[in-house]
Amino acid sequence: MTYNGRHRLPARLARSLVFAAALVWLSGCSGPGAAEAPASPAASAEPAVQAELPSLAAAYAYYFPIGAAIEPDQTEGPSAELLKQQVNWLVAENAMKPDALAPAEGSFTWERADRIVAFAKENGMELRFHTLVWHNQTPEWFFRDEAGGDMAEETDPAKRQANKKLLLERLDRYVTAVVSRYKEDITSWDVVNEVIEPGDPEGMRASNWYKITGTGFIETAFKAARKAGGPELKLYINDYGTDNPEKRDRLYELVKELLEKGVPIDGVGHQTHINLEYPSVESIIESMDKFHALGLDNQITELDMSLYVYNDLSDVGAEVPADILQRQAERYGELFAALRVNKELLSGVMFWGIADNHTWLSTFPVVRTEAPLLFDKQLLAKPAFRAVTDF
Numbered sequence: 001m002t003y004n005g006r007h008r009l010p011a012r013l014a015r016s017l018v019f020a021a022a023l024v025w026l027s028g029c030s031g032p033g034a035a036e037a038p039a040s041p042a043a044s045a046e047p048a049v050q051a052e053l054p055s056l057a058a059a060y061a062y063y064f065p066i067g068a069a070i071e072p073d074q075t076e077g078p079s080a081e082l083l084k085q086q087v088n089w090l091v092a093e094n095a096m097k098p099d100a101l102a103p104a105e106g107s108f109t110w111e112r113a114d115r116i117v118a119f120a121k122e123n124g125m126e127l128r129f130h131t132l133v134w135h136n137q138t139p140e141w142f143f144r145d146e147a148g149g150d151m152a153e154e155t156d157p158a159k160r161q162a163n164k165k166l167l168l169e170r171l172d173r174y175v176t177a178v179v180s181r182y183k184e185d186i187t188s189w190d191v192v193n194e195v196i197e198p199g200d201p202e203g204m205r206a207s208n209w210y211k212i213t214g215t216g217f218i219e220t221a222f223k224a225a226r227k228a229g230g231p232e233l234k235l236y237i238n239d240y241g242t243d244n245p246e247k248r249d250r251l252y253e254l255v256k257e258l259l260e261k262g263v264p265i266d267g268v269g270h271q272t273h274i275n276l277e278y279p280s281v282e283s284i285i286e287s288m289d290k291f292h293a294l295g296l297d298n299q300i301t302e303l304d305m306s307l308y309v310y311n312d313l314s315d316v317g318a319e320v321p322a323d324i325l326q327r328q329a330e331r332y333g334e335l336f337a338a339l340r341v342n343k344e345l346l347s348g349v350m351f352w353g354i355a356d357n358h359t360w361l362s363t364f365p366v367v368r369t370e371a372p373l374l375f376d377k378q379l380l381a382k383p384a385f386r387a388v389t390d391f
């Protein structure tokens with residue numbers, strides 16, 4: 001995912017964020033600089049899980065599984081304890097992406113992915129797979145021709161044809177190997193990730209995959225996954241910004257076309273990297289409704305809620321102001337209330353992380369304070385956690 005929304009910060013919120021940032025900065029100026037200040041006991045203490053908390057998974061048992069993305073090292077220590085207390089579903093944040101599994105053609109590195117699978121099994125949790133095909137975090141060897149040249153740059157039509165064939169064969173072998181290894185352990189699979197891009201020709205992301213094979217890579221990947229995994233596997237097309245009508249409708253058109261051709265797609269994965277203001281909860285539900293009407297399942301696959309809207313590069317400062325945490329709680333509460341009411345539209349909600357001590361957003365699009373999840377950096381429940389579990 002490369003952005004969180006297409007909307008500008010409303011002036012009122014912008015002013016309060018600037019004001020909050022200024023306050024934090026001023027408080028920093030009046031005392032010793034942060035660098036010299038002794039670490040507060042809270043900051044230096046090893047985070048510990050609160051014993052008496054309700055469990056998200058239990059609270060939502062009637063509705064859908066609740067999950068979190070994790071790295072292999074989070075299968076130990078306090079994060080592991082929090083995961084065990086709170087979720088019944090996991091996905092590898094990075095360990096099952098193509099660059100992690102197959103650094104060279106025909107050679108696989110399963111160890112990190114296996115650790116996550118083992119942890120899930122030991123703790124009775126389900127797993128999602130993310131992701132068989134993507135344009136990022138994919139090793140170069142896929143796209144090199146027999147002579148080592150860049151397939152996407154080839155202009156000779158006969159060679160382009162041969163390259164397409166070779167790439168689809170490689171993809172078929174890759175998908176078959178990975179699905180065969182994990183088909184007993186993992187039910188829901190992201191087969192392709194982020195293939196729609198309304199700004200690119202035909203609304204299809206101009207990735208190496210698309211430049212070399214057209215939509216052939218999507219067909220090959222889904223068919224190979226079904227063939228290797230059997231009818232029980234649930235196969236998803238995953239993307240961000242699926243609430244945006246232009247993107248949603250292009251995705252809908254593609255999926256409909258592929259289904260008509262017999263491509264085995266079971267559902268749409270909605271990443272749902274949202275922020276404090278956008279998109280509206282209605283637009284998230286509306287999109288799931290549209291795919292549901294096509295006979296498809298929906299999953300929320302990468303949920304988090306940034307404190308900042310798209311294009312806002314400000315920083316709230318070291319401590320997130322209470323009013324922002326409150327706003328986040330209200331919005332998380334509103335989202336989950338709508339998901340409960342519409343539970344027949346979806347079969348799971350996966351967070352992209354478990355606590356604010358580990359989130360991709362603290363370095364993207366700039367390094368700054370972020371707090372997009374339900375637990376804070378010390379693994380303590382935030383107001384948003386209460387908003388989601390008190391119902």
Ligand code: GLA
Nearest residue numbers: 001002093193240271302360
């Ligand atoms: C996208 C991908 C994820 C992850 C996030 C950032 O949403 O689908 O795998 O890389 O970006 O963490």
